[in-house]
Amino acid sequence: MKRRDLLKGAAAGVAAFPFGPVLSQVAAATEPAGQQALAILSRSLEVNGKSAKVFGLVGPNQAPGLRVIAGSDFNVLLQNQTTEPSIVHWHGLTPPWPSDGVADAPLPLIGAGENRAFRFTLDRPGTHWMHAHTLQEQALLAAPLIVEDPAEAGLDEQEVVVLLHDFSFLSAEDLLAKLTGGKAMGGMDMSGGSMKGMDMSGGGMAMDLNDIEYDAYLANDRTLDDPEVVATEVGGRVRLRIINGASATAFTIDLGALVGSLVAVDGQPIVPVDGATFPITMGQRLDIRVQLPANAAVFPILALREGGAQRTGIVLKSGDASVAKISGSANAAGPVLDLLLEGQLRAASPLPASEATKTFGLMLSGDMAAYRWALSSDIPILVDRGDRVEITMQNMSMMAHPMHLHGHHFQVVAIDGQRFPGAVRDTVLVPPMRSVTIAVDAMNPGQWAFHCHHLYHMVSGMMTTFAYRA
Numbered sequence: 103m104k105r106r107d108l109l110k111g112a113a114a115g116v117a118a119f120p121f122g123p124v125l126s127q128v129a130a131a132t133e134p135a136g137q138q139a140l141a142i143l144s145r146s147l148e149v150n151g152k153s154a155k156v157f158g159l160v161g162p163n164q165a166p167g168l169r170v171i172a173g174s175d176f177n178v179l180l181q182n183q184t185t186e187p188s189i190v191h192w193h194g195l196t197p198p199w200p201s202d203g204v205a206d207a208p209l210p211l212i213g214a215g216e217n218r219a220f221r222f223t224l225d226r227p228g229t230h231w232m233h234a235h236t237l238q239e240q241a242l243l244a245a246p247l248i249v250e251d252p253a254e255a256g257l258d259e260q261e262v263v264v265l266l267h268d269f270s271f272l273s274a275e276d277l278l279a280k281l282t283g284g285k286a287m288g289g290m291d292m293s294g295g296s297m298k299g300m301d302m303s304g305g306g307m308a309m310d311l312n313d314i315e316y317d318a319y320l321a322n323d324r325t326l327d328d329p330e331v332v333a334t335e336v337g338g339r340v341r342l343r344i345i346n347g348a349s350a351t352a353f354t355i356d357l358g359a360l361v362g363s364l365v366a367v368d369g370q371p372i373v374p375v376d377g378a379t380f381p382i383t384m385g386q387r388l389d390i391r392v393q394l395p396a397n398a399a400v401f402p403i404l405a406l407r408e409g410g411a412q413r414t415g416i417v418l419k420s421g422d423a424s425v426a427k428i429s430g431s432a433n434a435a436g437p438v439l440d441l442l443l444e445g446q447l448r449a450a451s452p453l454p455a456s457e458a459t460k461t462f463g464l465m466l467s468g469d470m471a472a473y474r475w476a477l478s479s480d481i482p483i484l485v486d487r488g489d490r491v492e493i494t495m496q497n498m499s500m501m502a503h504p505m506h507l508h509g510h511h512f513q514v515v516a517i518d519g520q521r522f523p524g525a526v527r528d529t530v531l532v533p534p535m536r537s538v539t540i541a542v543d544a545m546n547p548g549q550w551a552f553h554c555h556h557l558y559h560m561v562s563g564m565m566t567t568f569a570y571r572a
């Protein structure tokens with residue numbers, strides 16, 4: 103019996119999601135040819151002892167999100183069971199443009215009580231996710247979307263999915279109003295202390311890290327007050343699939359005593375990189391393999407908030423080790439994300455060598471005081487099918503921006519003008535005063551969203567289009 107079979111039974115005993123069976127275990131994918139139902143619903147979630155109304159995305163077997171198999175069809179009936187219009191974007195997939203799931207690009211939101219069918223071929227495996235492309239994302243309208251690799255079906259390893267989120271008892275509309283309204287009146291002093299800048303004065307510049315103070319940071323819907331505890335085999339192998347589904351928070355993953363091997367970013371394989379800490383900005387995914395030692399023990403897998411002491415996470419528990427309480431607050435602020443790791447990543451399957459047929463410059467700018475953000479390209483990003491496109495993103499603002507291109511996987515080919523064959527991915531961080539160049543083969547026609555994955559930056563102007571002509 104393989105470990106994953108053995109652990110199916112164990113997993114059922116580990117309560118996880120408030121609305122159903124365990125996500126982070128071996129939920130069986132359904133028939134490749136069959137249509138899977140996926141419901142957008144409203145649910146209540148207890149956070150810090152208080153009840154909140156949030157969204158849920160529930161697939162077959164009442165598990166959050168979906169599991170599908172590479173090489174088969176993505177064949178999903180999305181059912182809006184809420185009382186308001188909604189839609190879901192398949193982050194990391196490369197569907198035909200009308201199936202991308204961004205409102206009015208080109209299809210409208212799905213009305214309350216209505217359904218929409220999606221069907222297209224999945225060409226490659228990967229750790230992806232799905233989320234509302236609207237303010238509903240803040241209310242936890244997000245879930246894992248795991249595309250299994252049939253070639254890995256026999257691997258002797260246990261899979262653990264971790265979806266990170268940031269949570270506020272305030273609505274996204276209220277959070278946005280605090281960001282824009284208060285500032286627009288000219289005051290730096292936000293009521294409730296929700297605005298926070300951090301002086302990184304070493305370089306003589308003030309860099310802004312977090313613009314929202316959340317009430318909680320969640321890993322699979324739970325805080326460290328009552329974390330998910332995943333039963334694992336003593337000496338077992340675990341593949342962590344970590345998804346940063348937070349609306350406006352970057353984290354550093356801390357494996358504690360374990361050494362992990364990072365094998366994929368944004369679902370795309372890389373030349374493995376070993377380490378104990380790995381940065382993950384909004385929208386990104388990390389696949390990390392860990393080998394557990396041959397004694398019963400407890401291994402917290404933590405996510406440290408960037409620039410803050412808050413942390414969240416899950417716990418791997420091997421054998422009969424007992425789980426001690428882990429504080430949700432660390433002694434020190436989490437690291438500020440940079441491009442050190444990004445510069446070390448090498449794609450396992452780089453884009454074919456080719457000269458760019460079109461190049462663009464894209465400036466990222468923003469005015470914290472007015473809370474207005476912008477993406478301005480030197481010329482409109484207009485491409486033709488068959489182009490090798492290179493885009494150099496230059497961040498002229500004092501916040502870092504996780505830039506996400508829909509409908510494609512791009513390769514990171516330069517940082518600050520220094521070329522290297524970096525990771526293939528779909529979301530890359532551009533820190534203040536840095537530049538990142540991406541290369542992408544234009545072969546999926548549409549008018550694709552290209553934006554900052556910080557939700558409040560996106561809705562305040564940090565959105566453009568990667569547009570195919572005709």
Ligand SMILES: [Cu+2]
Nearest residue numbers: 503554556559
């Ligand atoms: Cu941004």
